[in-house]
Amino acid sequence: MTEDKVKRAYKTSKNIYDDVLTQGNWLAKLYIKIFWGVDDNKLAERVLGFIPNDFSGKLLDIPVGTAIFTYEKYDSLKNAEIVCVDYSEEMLHIAKERFAKISNKKIICEQGDVGALGFENESFDILLSMNGFHAFREKDKAFEETARVLKKGGLFIGCFYIKKEKFLTDLIVKAVLSPKGWFTPPFQTKEELKHILESLYTQVDLYSEKSMVWFRCVK
């Protein structure tokens, strides 16, 4: 089943995930340089920059992954209620270990599927989804569910892969990342994504660099 493929993919890569995304060794640097040409650290900074430093509402992070990009920001958001969800228990376990070492103890972690969120309508002020939508299986449901649990006037922010912007990225996604389960098709072009976001949000600010988009949408 596809679910098992996704879980297996993130289970087997949990120990190398952080280094690949943050370019923690020369092989990861080379991989990112050749196939992506975009620095995920900078991308994460831009997305997290959409969260006010004095944010004191409710934030849902899905998928939290290992929290490699977010734990420092969350440590500083002492007055916020933060809920972190991921489909992979293994990735979530690493996130929990990270959160155990920071001083903000009000972060809740739970296993879940973005396509069937167990939260009431309009529960969150901010919904953060970094590097998730290219991995999600049921993308229509994921867009619907993330919009459903966000309050009116709330922010949907994040980043992920879009197709047809860089040949070598599309190639590695098709030849390796999708067959292995780290990514799950179908993917959107920038125009297709804009159309989807505009159907769900009143204000859509969409930016891109090579094959990555980042966005700030208001519900």
Ligand SMILES: C[S@@+](CC[C@H](N)C(=O)[O-])C[C@H]1O[C@@H](n2cnc3c(N)ncnc32)[C@H](O)[C@@H]1O
């Ligand atoms: C590339 S990682 C991104 C993690 C983190 N946001 C980051 O930027 O480092 C993708 C994550 O999506 C999770 N995932 C895949 N399908 C999911 C689903 N249906 N619901 C929730 N999480 C899912 C995977 O388990 C994995 O941890």
